[in-house]
Amino acid sequence: MERILSMEDIRFTYTPEETDKPYAVDGVSLDMHQGEWIAVVGHNGSGKSTLARLMIGLLFPQEGTVSLFGDALTEENLWDKRSQMGMVFQNPDNQFVGATVQDDVAFALENNGIPFEEMTVRVREALAQVKMERFLDHEPQHLSGGQKQRVAIAGALALRPRLLILDEATSMLDPQGREEVIRVILELREKTGLSVISITHDLEEALLADRIIVMNRGRKFAEGTPPEVFARGEELTSLGLDLPFAARMTGLLRERGLELEETMSERKLVESLWTSRSNG
Amino acid sequence: MMEKMVFGRYIPGDSFVHRLDPRTKLIFVFIFIAAVFLANSTASYALLLGFTLFAIIVSKVRIGFLIGGLKPVIFLIAFTFLLHIFFTKQGDLLFEFGFIKVYEEGLRQGIYISVRFLVLVLMTSLLTLTTSPISITDGLEVLLGPLKKIRFPVHELALMMSISLRFIPTLMDETDKILKAQLARGSDISSGTMKERVKAVVPLLVPLFVSAFKRAEDLAVAMEVRGYRGGEGRTRYRQLKWDWRDTTALLILLLLIAGLWLLRR
Amino acid sequence: MDITLQRVGYTYAAGTPFQKQALHDVDVRIPDGSYTAVIGHTGSGKSTLLQHLNALLKPTEGTVRVGDTVITKETKGKQLRSVRRKVGIVFQFPEHQLFEETVLKDVMFGPLNFGIPEAEAAARAEELLGLLGLPEGTAEKSPFDLSGGQMRRVAIAGVLAMDPDVLVLDEPTAGLDPSGRREIMDLFHRLHEERDMTTILVTHSMEDAARYADHVIVMHDGTDVLEGPPEDVFGDAGRLARWRLEVPRTVAFQREFERGAGLPEGPPCLTEEQLADYLAGAVKKGGGAR
Numbered sequence: 001m002e003r004i005l006s007m008e009d010i011r012f013t014y015t016p017e018e019t020d021k022p023y024a025v026d027g028v029s030l031d032m033h034q035g036e037w038i039a040v041v042g043h044n045g046s047g048k049s050t051l052a053r054l055m056i057g058l059l060f061p062q063e064g065t066v067s068l069f070g071d072a073l074t075e076e077n078l079w080d081k082r083s084q085m086g087m088v089f090q091n092p093d094n095q096f097v098g099a100t101v102q103d104d105v106a107f108a109l110e111n112n113g114i115p116f117e118e119m120t121v122r123v124r125e126a127l128a129q130v131k132m133e134r135f136l137d138h139e140p141q142h143l144s145g146g147q148k149q150r151v152a153i154a155g156a157l158a159l160r161p162r163l164l165i166l167d168e169a170t171s172m173l174d175p176q177g178r179e180e181v182i183r184v185i186l187e188l189r190e191k192t193g194l195s196v197i198s199i200t201h202d203l204e205e206a207l208l209a210d211r212i213i214v215m216n217r218g219r220k221f222a223e224g225t226p227p228e229v230f231a232r233g234e235e236l237t238s239l240g241l242d243l244p245f246a247a248r249m250t251g252l253l254r255e256r257g258l259e260l261e262e263t264m265s266e267r268k269l270v271e272s273l274w275t276s277r278s279n280g
Numbered sequence: 281m282m283e284k285m286v287f288g289r290y291i292p293g294d295s296f297v298h299r300l301d302p303r304t305k306l307i308f309v310f311i312f313i314a315a316v317f318l319a320n321s322t323a324s325y326a327l328l329l330g331f332t333l334f335a336i337i338v339s340k341v342r343i344g345f346l347i348g349g350l351k352p353v354i355f356l357i358a359f360t361f362l363l364h365i366f367f368t369k370q371g372d373l374l375f376e377f378g379f380i381k382v383y384e385e386g387l388r389q390g391i392y393i394s395v396r397f398l399v400l401v402l403m404t405s406l407l408t409l410t411t412s413p414i415s416i417t418d419g420l421e422v423l424l425g426p427l428k429k430i431r432f433p434v435h436e437l438a439l440m441m442s443i444s445l446r447f448i449p450t451l452m453d454e455t456d457k458i459l460k461a462q463l464a465r466g467s468d469i470s471s472g473t474m475k476e477r478v479k480a481v482v483p484l485l486v487p488l489f490v491s492a493f494k495r496a497e498d499l500a501v502a503m504e505v506r507g508y509r510g511g512e513g514r515t516r517y518r519q520l521k522w523d524w525r526d527t528t529a530l531l532i533l534l535l536l537i538a539g540l541w542l543l544r545r
Numbered sequence: 546m547d548i549t550l551q552r553v554g555y556t557y558a559a560g561t562p563f564q565k566q567a568l569h570d571v572d573v574r575i576p577d578g579s580y581t582a583v584i585g586h587t588g589s590g591k592s593t594l595l596q597h598l599n600a601l602l603k604p605t606e607g608t609v610r611v612g613d614t615v616i617t618k619e620t621k622g623k624q625l626r627s628v629r630r631k632v633g634i635v636f637q638f639p640e641h642q643l644f645e646e647t648v649l650k651d652v653m654f655g656p657l658n659f660g661i662p663e664a665e666a667a668a669r670a671e672e673l674l675g676l677l678g679l680p681e682g683t684a685e686k687s688p689f690d691l692s693g694g695q696m697r698r699v700a701i702a703g704v705l706a707m708d709p710d711v712l713v714l715d716e717p718t719a720g721l722d723p724s725g726r727r728e729i730m731d732l733f734h735r736l737h738e739e740r741d742m743t744t745i746l747v748t749h750s751m752e753d754a755a756r757y758a759d760h761v762i763v764m765h766d767g768t769d770v771l772e773g774p775p776e777d778v779f780g781d782a783g784r785l786a787r788w789r790l791e792v793p794r795t796v797a798f799q800r801e802f803e804r805g806a807g808l809p810e811g812p813p814c815l816t817e818e819q820l821a822d823y824l825a826g827a828v829k830k831g832g833g834a835r
């Protein structure tokens with residue numbers, strides 16, 4: 001499998017002159033393969049956004065190297081690499097550049113000098129992927145948060161990127177908007193095999209990923225598949241994280257004397273409750 | 281509070297005026313502004329007024345709405361009108377009321393100036409009411425295009441304008457929110473001495489600036505991530521098209537100018 | 546202090562082409578001392594409703610009664626201020642309202658506006674900063690040097706410092722990490738219990754509404770469609786779905802369990818502890834013997 005992103009021993013601080021301050025990202029290494037979905041979780045200020053900014057060359061690390069699609073990221077190849085990635089941020093209002101939906105989606109295409117005829121095709125295609133094709137001429141103030149975020153995703157997709165980075169793209173949305181956005185991303189992955197890095201505080205969202213990275217005070221605290229990571233239970237809660245609902249319930253039920261296996265999945269939990277009831 | 285403001289707002293529609301190319305509308309309004317100064321007789325002012333009404337009707341913008349929203353400007357017009365009446369002392373004395381003397385020429389000048397003012401305001405409002413801000417910017421960018429040759433940053437300016445326009449509603453919302461938050465904390469802007477009122481604005485302005493900067497920063501990052509690095513090598517998604525409507529509109533403008541010229545004193 | 550709304554309607558930008566009716570025929574009563582949750586899908590009018598509770602918006606129709614103050618569209622300035630003093634609002638992303646040079650001054654802003662003497666205001670502010678778990682020395686810092694979560698706490702302290710009888714919260718935990726969210730929700734709950742503060746929470750989280758509230762108001766398309774204790778509101782998934790709402794996760798899980806175990810639908814479990822008790826009980830009783 002092709003390696004799409006790798007970071008080696010990255011260190012970064014916003015204040016290099018103040019030596020007593022801790023690094024915002026401190027010694028993080030990371031490898032990502034084509035088609036993977038990685039979720040990054042961690043408390044406020046743990047360095048998640050900084051990490052994302054390092055990935056897309058908005059920041060350059062003081063130590064360590066970032067490689068994208070096989071090459072080290074440099075000032076020279078920055079724009080070329082960026083044209084193969086998309087990034088969506090937290091605040092739906094602050095990333096809507098165009099005056100209408102279609103202008104916004106076209107923005108990255110314009111910047112990359114795509115000819116007009118091609119642009120019209122790609123704008124429609126990208127909007128169809130996020131199910132917003134009926135909103136071509138809508139202005140941002142007439143869209144819901146979830147719709148704006150889907151437009152932002154379309155704006156990233158128009159360039160047909162290989163890697164999509166979402167920095168808390170769902171955190172300012174209501175449950176419905178959040179679900180819309182997550183559904184769109186799940187579908188995209190299924191259809192196009194897009195690689196996704198999603199930074200999130202929503203653990204149920206993190207459960208959907210192939211791999212979870214837990215950040216704590218700038219360092220990588222844990223890494224692994226969702227069951228591997230959440231098996232660390234208490235350790236995570238002490239970092240200000242939470243456990244998924246099923247894991248919390250399992251814990252509470254064990255305290256009440258039920259014998260249950262650890263699980264992240266509500267499906268599995270309810271099934272084992274059914275069995276223990278009928279055997280009980 | 282700001283909800284009633286009409287100036288600078290856009291109301292979508294598909295009238296003849298709405299569908300004109302923004303370049304046509306811009307040229308039209310610019311020439312119209314100049315042409316207004318051709319008028320110098322009652323007949324020519326009547327023509328201007330009639331023409332403006334005609335334009336409003338064609339644009340299908342509700343007249344009541346236009347007038348309602350122009351209240352602040354109408355006050356200004358009334359003020360200039362009165363100024364002229366009181367300070368022009370030529371022609372026949374029409375009537376006298378205590379120290380107030382109204383002369384024929386004063387009345388005439390007052391009316392002329394008011395009409396001129398009114399038509400200008402109505403026509404420019406009509407431009408913004410029927411043209412989305414982004415189209416206006418597009419139109420300007422193309423019209424000013426030749427200035428690029430002398431290194432005038434036309435593209436950057438146009439982008440700046442379109443982004444500011446895009447953020448006006450957002451910032452108005454934000455102002456409203458912050459105002460309410462501070463009101464809820466007992467701040468009081470609408471009463472007190474002048475000094476107290478000025479002080480009461482600080483809790484509003486500081487958060488507003490902070491948030492505007494934050495937004496600007498976020499936006500800059502979002503633009504950079506999407507590959508924005510200035511106008512060079514960019515293509516345009518918005519294509520402007522000239523059609524029969526535009527030619528018609530400009531012909532009508534020529535007729536208006538000819539009419540004004542003929543009706544001059 | 547009861548709050549009652551009678552046939553309340555509100556239209557934004559009335560009389561312009563942009564006019565928008567956000568509320569109509571709202572009749573609700575928020576009992577004194579209750580913890581009331583207001584739920585509803587996005588755009589259903591929750592925030593608009595909430596701004597009526599301390600007279601930031603005056604109803605364009607109907608009357609709002611806060612204690613013994615009556616607010617209609619004609620009510621003027623002075624009375625509104627007295628309502629604002631009694632009802633504190635924590636808006637969504639309240640950290641956006643910070644402006645002073647120091648945290649202490651910012652927290653004192655509200656009390657000073659309402660004529661509390663400086664010394665008392667400062668004392669209150671200090672106490673609240675401690676209560677909200679802000680580290681020692683925060684008071685003298687600039688609010689803009691704090692982390693997002695800390696700014697949020699300072700802003701909340703600024704509202705609590707007015708010592709309101711009623712505390713209104715519009716999604717107070719949006720954007721916080723899970724532990725920050727829990728701490729702040731627990732704090733509001735504690736204030737409600739200890740100081741007997743009437744609390745009104747607008748939230749998208751059915752779990753929070755179920756866990757903390759004793760009274761729930763459901764908004765849908767600008768009007769109240771249901772009002773009652775959480776046990777009633779959250780029992781019926783089908784009904785909530787009509788208003789584009791879901792039952793809390795605990796209830797969803799409970800129903801799924803009951804379905805598969807062939808049990809009738811019991812009273813909804815509103816917290817995870819309740820659910821665990823219920824499940825443990827049901828499993829231990831067992832179905833195997835049947």
Ligand SMILES: Nc1ncnc2c1ncn2[C@@H]1O[C@H](COP(=O)(O)OP(=O)(O)OP(=O)(O)O)[C@@H](O)[C@H]1O
Nearest residue numbers: 014024042043044045046047048049050051692693
């Ligand atoms: N522009 C900046 N200048 C200086 N310090 C910064 C800047 N941005 C972030 N930091 C600091 O770097 C650290 C990591 O911040 P970062 O934004 O990466 O955290 P995060 O995990 O994304 O947090 P959140 O969950 O709140 O978004 C924090 O201590 C923060 O205060």
Ligand SMILES: Nc1ncnc2c1ncn2[C@@H]1O[C@H](COP(=O)(O)OP(=O)(O)OP(=O)(O)O)[C@@H](O)[C@H]1O
Nearest residue numbers: 174557565567585586587588589590591592593594
């Ligand atoms: N300042 C305003 N001007 C015009 N319309 C508004 C304004 N504020 C809200 N509205 C409209 O009023 C309706 C109710 O909005 P409100 O903000 O009260 O909903 P909400 O239930 O709080 O939604 P959310 O869950 O998204 O916060 C919506 O249709 C909204 O678009």
Ligand SMILES: [Mg+2]
Nearest residue numbers: 048049050168
């Ligand atoms: Mg972040």
Ligand SMILES: [Mg+2]
Nearest residue numbers: 591592593715
């Ligand atoms: Mg709201």
